Amino acid sequence: MVTVKGTAKWLKLRTSLLFAGKTVGFVPTMGALHAGHLSLLRRAKRENDLAVASIFVNPAQFNDPRDLERYPRTLAEDIKKLEAERTDFLLLPSAGDMYPDGYRYRLSETNDSKVLCGAHRPGHFEGVLTVVLKLLNLVRADRAYFGEKDYQQYHLIKGMAEAFFTGTSIVPCPIMREPDGLAMSSRNLLLEPGERKLAPALYKALRSPARPAGIKKRLAALGFEPEYVEERWGRRFAAAKLGKVRLIDNVQI
Numbered sequence: 001m002v003t004v005k006g007t008a009k010w011l012k013l014r015t016s017l018l019f020a021g022k023t024v025g026f027v028p029t030m031g032a033l034h035a036g037h038l039s040l041l042r043r044a045k046r047e048n049d050l051a052v053a054s055i056f057v058n059p060a061q062f063n064d065p066r067d068l069e070r071y072p073r074t075l076a077e078d079i080k081k082l083e084a085e086r087t088d089f090l091l092l093p094s095a096g097d098m099y100p101d102g103y104r105y106r107l108s109e110t111n112d113s114k115v116l117c118g119a120h121r122p123g124h125f126e127g128v129l130t131v132v133l134k135l136l137n138l139v140r141a142d143r144a145y146f147g148e149k150d151y152q153q154y155h156l157i158k159g160m161a162e163a164f165f166t167g168t169s170i171v172p173c174p175i176m177r178e179p180d181g182l183a184m185s186s187r188n189l190l191l192e193p194g195e196r197k198l199a200p201a202l203y204k205a206l207r208s209p210a211r212p213a214g215i216k217k218r219l220a221a222l223g224f225e226p227e228y229v230e231e232r233w234g235r236r237f238a239a240a241k242l243g244k245v246r247l248i249d250n251v252q253i
């Protein structure tokens with residue numbers, strides 16, 4: 001695997017013969033890689049000539065500075081996992097590389113980014129859409145892969161990629177779950193043992209025949225701090241806090 005630090009070096013490499021005539025699959029990540037990320041990489045590898053991953057903990061998408069500080073960073077292990085998946089290239093930009101403009105230029109969506117997580121995390125999707133557009137411009141992939149755990153994120157990125165004619169197909173990938181049903185997430189690493197035991201109850205509650213308001217009450221009674229349980233786009237979505245950790249999940253209705 002070729003690891004490239006910095007966007008200037010990357011752009012030089014991207015226009016080199018190494019990429020000539022090859023299809024490119026891209027998996028953007030914030031690191032702390034788990035089996036969910038690796039399933040995206042496997043698919044990128046299977047469906048394209050070259051697989052590119054990026055690791056960048058994007059400050060612009062964290063509305064809470066403590067969340068950014070606590071976000072797990074496991075670069076050495078991540079590199080080993082990417083190598084085991086035979087990833088061809090890893091892009092590792094710095095905040096200075098990604099925001100030479102100091103985040104003066106940013107991308108917003110005016111409708112679907114205002115509901116669900118967008119209603120509770122001001123500025124979050126602006127940060128996500130801005131960084132993903134920058135990454136898509138850098139990587140110029142044929143396909144980019146996103147997990148459906150962050151379904152709203154996938155939905156907004158797909159709309160943005162089409163609206164701005166990026167030329168990259170946005171591919172949704174099914175949620176990967178632990179054996180007890182908990183959706184895989186880098187944030188799961190931050191759960192205390194008692195919270196980890198309780199966490200799969202979020203998925204169980206989402207699948208219950210109860211209405212969203214009833215599910216929200218049930219989650220609160222179990223010890224979660226529910227933010228929302230809502231249905232749209234043929235899915236049921238929930239976000240809830242367990243201690244300091246914010247969990248999200250969704251199921252098809």
Ligand code: PAF
Binds near residue numbers: 056061128131153
């Ligand atoms: O889902 C994530 O890990 C991030 O939101 C993404 C898409 C890599 C953008 O920073």
